[in-house]
Amino acid sequence: METVFINGLGLIGATMARIIKASNPTVTILATDFNQENLDYMVDAGVVTTVTDFTTGASQADLIILATPVSAIRESLNDLATMALKPGVLVTDVGSSKESILAAAQPLMAAGVHFLGGHPMAGSHLTGSANGRLDLLANHSFFLINGNATPTQIKAYQDLLGAGQLHFSELTASQHDQLVSATSHLPHAVAFALANAILPKIKAMDIDPGIPAGGLLDTTRIAKADPDMWTAIFTSERADLLEQIDGFQDQLDRLRTAIANEDQASIHTQVQAANQARRELEQPR
Amino acid sequence: METVFINGLGLIGATMARIIKASNPTVTILATDFNQENLDYMVDAGVVTTVTDFTTGASQADLIILATPVSAIRESLNDLATMALKPGVLVTDVGSSKESILAAAQPLMAAGVHFLGGHPMAGSHLTGSANGRLDLLANHSFFLINGNATPTQIKAYQDLLGAGQLHFSELTASQHDQLVSATSHLPHAVAFALANAILPKIKAMDIDPGIPAGGLLDTTRIAKADPDMWTAIFTSERADLLEQIDGFQDQLDRLRTAIANEDQASIHTQVQAANQARRELEQPR
Incomplete structure (x- = not known):
C-alpha cells in the first residue's frame, strides 16, 4: 500500500490522510475534493502528495479510500466497477450506511476487486480539512465490515492506520x-x-x-x-x-x-x- | 444574616454551606439532615458550626435555607408557618418547582414571614455532602423567584452567596x-x-x-x-x-x-x- 488515493478531504478524509502519513511517512497520498481549499490545505500541510482527478488517482492506487457522503460513495463504487484499477487494489470507505454501501459494492466485487467497508465512530460538528486531526479517532471504535478483502489486506489496512490508535471491531453490515x-x-x-x-x-x-x-x-x-x-x-x-x-x-x-x-x-x-x-x-x- | 440554618446537606445544601462560609467566615451555620454521614462530613470540614434539629435551627436563624427535595420543602414551609421564628428572618429554598413552592409558602407569608424562592441551575449526578463544592454553581444561573422578601433582604442574600460566583436572574414562578x-x-x-x-x-x-x-x-x-x-x-x-x-x-x-x-x-x-x-x-x- 505505497500509493493511497483518498476521494474527499473533509474532516474524516483529512484525518485518515494524517493517520496514514504518520503511520508510513514514505507513502504517496493522492487526493481529490470538490473544495479547492481542502486540497490546498492538505498539500501545504505536507500530508497530501499530489492532487489528482478521480480516474487518475483511482487507477494509480494500491488503496482507495472513499471519504465522501454516503450517496457519493455509492456512485464512486459504481464508477470504480467499470474502471481499470491496479491488480490487488483494496477499495474501502468511511461511510455510515454499511448495507447500502456493501450492496453498491457488489458490481465492483463481481469485477474481482477487493472491498472492505469501514466506519470510524467519531467526528465533530467541525468540518473540512483544517479540522482533521491525527488523534480525532483515537480510542474510538472503527468498524470494519468486510466485503471480499483478504485477511492480509485487512491486516495491511489496519497497520496503515496504526498511528490513529483506533479500536477496530468487525461486524456484519446488518449488525x-x-x-x-x-x-x-x-x-x-x-x-x-x-x-x-x-x-x-x-x-x-x-x-x-x-x-x-x-x-x-x-x-x-x-x-x-x-x-x-x-x-x-x-x-x-x-x-x-x-x-x-x-x-x-x-x-x-x-x-x-x-x-x-x-x-x-x-x-x-x-x-x-x-x-x-x-x-x-x-x-x- | 449571622446565623444560617440549612435543612438538608445534600449536594446543593452542602455547596450552599460552603459558599456562605467562604463569603462570610464568621457566620454560624446550623444544619440538619436525615443522613448522619452528611452532618459529620460538613462539621469535620469546618463548614457547619452545629448540628441541630429542625425546630431549634429554624428558631435561631436569620436565614433559613430549605435544601431538601421539593415535597419536603413544601412540608417544611407548612411547618414554619406555625413556628415562632426570629423577627426579620428570611426563608428561602433551592427547589426546582417554583409555582408549587410559592403556593406552599402562602401561609408562611400570610404569617408575616419573608420568603424568597431560589433555584441554582447546576448540579451533578453525584450526591451528598462529600460532592458539594464551592465552585459547583459558579457561572451558572441562580434563579430568584420572590415571594415577599424586601430588596434589602434579597441583596443581603446575594451578598452572602458572593463567593459562589453565581449568575442571578429574577423571574416569576410561572416563567x-x-x-x-x-x-x-x-x-x-x-x-x-x-x-x-x-x-x-x-x-x-x-x-x-x-x-x-x-x-x-x-x-x-x-x-x-x-x-x-x-x-x-x-x-x-x-x-x-x-x-x-x-x-x-x-x-x-x-x-x-x-x-x-x-x-x-x-x-x-x-x-x-x-x-x-x-x-x-x-x-x-
Missing part, C-alpha cells in the same frame, strides 16, 4: 447498521428534535433565560452536526432509524404516561432503569 | 417553571427514555458494540441523575412537563415523517434549523 442506528442515528434525531422544540419555547417567553445549563447543552450538542451529512444518512438509513425512533417514542410515552398519572412508583422504576442503563452504556467493553 | 421545564425537565425525560431505549437494543444484538461514541454519551449523560430527586420533580411539575414532552414529540414526529417519506428537503430544513437553534441555545446572554 453495524442496527448498532449505529441505535447508538448514533437515534441520538442525533432526538437531539435535532430537542433543539427545535426548546429554542422556540425560550424565545416565546421573552425573558432572560440565564446561562444555559450543562445538561441542556450536552443533550443537544450533536444537533450542531452537519446538515448535509445528516440528510444523507437519514435518507439512506431509513428502515433501521424509523424502528429506533419508534422504540424511543414508546419509552418516552411510557414515561409520559407515568408522569400524567402521577404514578411515582413507575416514574422511579423508569428513571432508576435509565440511570443503570446509562452507566452500562459507558462501560468500556 | 421559571416554564423555562426550567423546557430547558431541564424535558432534556432529562428525553435522556431517561433514550437510555432506556438504546441499552436493550445493544444487548439484544449480542455483539461487541465497541467503544461508546461521544454523542451517545453526551446525549444520555443526565440520565445518571438521581432517581429520587427526579421522581419528585416529575411528580410536582406535571402540567408544564407534559406540554413540553408533547411539543418535543411533535418535533420528532415531524422529523420521522420527513425520513419516512424520504423528503430530503424537509430533513435538511429541520436539521439546519436544529443546528442553528443549538448554536443560539449556547450563546451567553
Whole structure:
C-alpha cells in the first residue's frame, strides 16, 4: 500500500490522510475534493502528495479510500466497477450506511476487486480539512465490515492506520447498521428534535433565560452536526432509524404516561432503569 | 444574616454551606439532615458550626435555607408557618418547582414571614455532602423567584452567596417553571427514555458494540441523575412537563415523517434549523 488515493478531504478524509502519513511517512497520498481549499490545505500541510482527478488517482492506487457522503460513495463504487484499477487494489470507505454501501459494492466485487467497508465512530460538528486531526479517532471504535478483502489486506489496512490508535471491531453490515442506528442515528434525531422544540419555547417567553445549563447543552450538542451529512444518512438509513425512533417514542410515552398519572412508583422504576442503563452504556467493553 | 440554618446537606445544601462560609467566615451555620454521614462530613470540614434539629435551627436563624427535595420543602414551609421564628428572618429554598413552592409558602407569608424562592441551575449526578463544592454553581444561573422578601433582604442574600460566583436572574414562578421545564425537565425525560431505549437494543444484538461514541454519551449523560430527586420533580411539575414532552414529540414526529417519506428537503430544513437553534441555545446572554 505505497500509493493511497483518498476521494474527499473533509474532516474524516483529512484525518485518515494524517493517520496514514504518520503511520508510513514514505507513502504517496493522492487526493481529490470538490473544495479547492481542502486540497490546498492538505498539500501545504505536507500530508497530501499530489492532487489528482478521480480516474487518475483511482487507477494509480494500491488503496482507495472513499471519504465522501454516503450517496457519493455509492456512485464512486459504481464508477470504480467499470474502471481499470491496479491488480490487488483494496477499495474501502468511511461511510455510515454499511448495507447500502456493501450492496453498491457488489458490481465492483463481481469485477474481482477487493472491498472492505469501514466506519470510524467519531467526528465533530467541525468540518473540512483544517479540522482533521491525527488523534480525532483515537480510542474510538472503527468498524470494519468486510466485503471480499483478504485477511492480509485487512491486516495491511489496519497497520496503515496504526498511528490513529483506533479500536477496530468487525461486524456484519446488518449488525453495524442496527448498532449505529441505535447508538448514533437515534441520538442525533432526538437531539435535532430537542433543539427545535426548546429554542422556540425560550424565545416565546421573552425573558432572560440565564446561562444555559450543562445538561441542556450536552443533550443537544450533536444537533450542531452537519446538515448535509445528516440528510444523507437519514435518507439512506431509513428502515433501521424509523424502528429506533419508534422504540424511543414508546419509552418516552411510557414515561409520559407515568408522569400524567402521577404514578411515582413507575416514574422511579423508569428513571432508576435509565440511570443503570446509562452507566452500562459507558462501560468500556 | 449571622446565623444560617440549612435543612438538608445534600449536594446543593452542602455547596450552599460552603459558599456562605467562604463569603462570610464568621457566620454560624446550623444544619440538619436525615443522613448522619452528611452532618459529620460538613462539621469535620469546618463548614457547619452545629448540628441541630429542625425546630431549634429554624428558631435561631436569620436565614433559613430549605435544601431538601421539593415535597419536603413544601412540608417544611407548612411547618414554619406555625413556628415562632426570629423577627426579620428570611426563608428561602433551592427547589426546582417554583409555582408549587410559592403556593406552599402562602401561609408562611400570610404569617408575616419573608420568603424568597431560589433555584441554582447546576448540579451533578453525584450526591451528598462529600460532592458539594464551592465552585459547583459558579457561572451558572441562580434563579430568584420572590415571594415577599424586601430588596434589602434579597441583596443581603446575594451578598452572602458572593463567593459562589453565581449568575442571578429574577423571574416569576410561572416563567421559571416554564423555562426550567423546557430547558431541564424535558432534556432529562428525553435522556431517561433514550437510555432506556438504546441499552436493550445493544444487548439484544449480542455483539461487541465497541467503544461508546461521544454523542451517545453526551446525549444520555443526565440520565445518571438521581432517581429520587427526579421522581419528585416529575411528580410536582406535571402540567408544564407534559406540554413540553408533547411539543418535543411533535418535533420528532415531524422529523420521522420527513425520513419516512424520504423528503430530503424537509430533513435538511429541520436539521439546519436544529443546528442553528443549538448554536443560539449556547450563546451567553
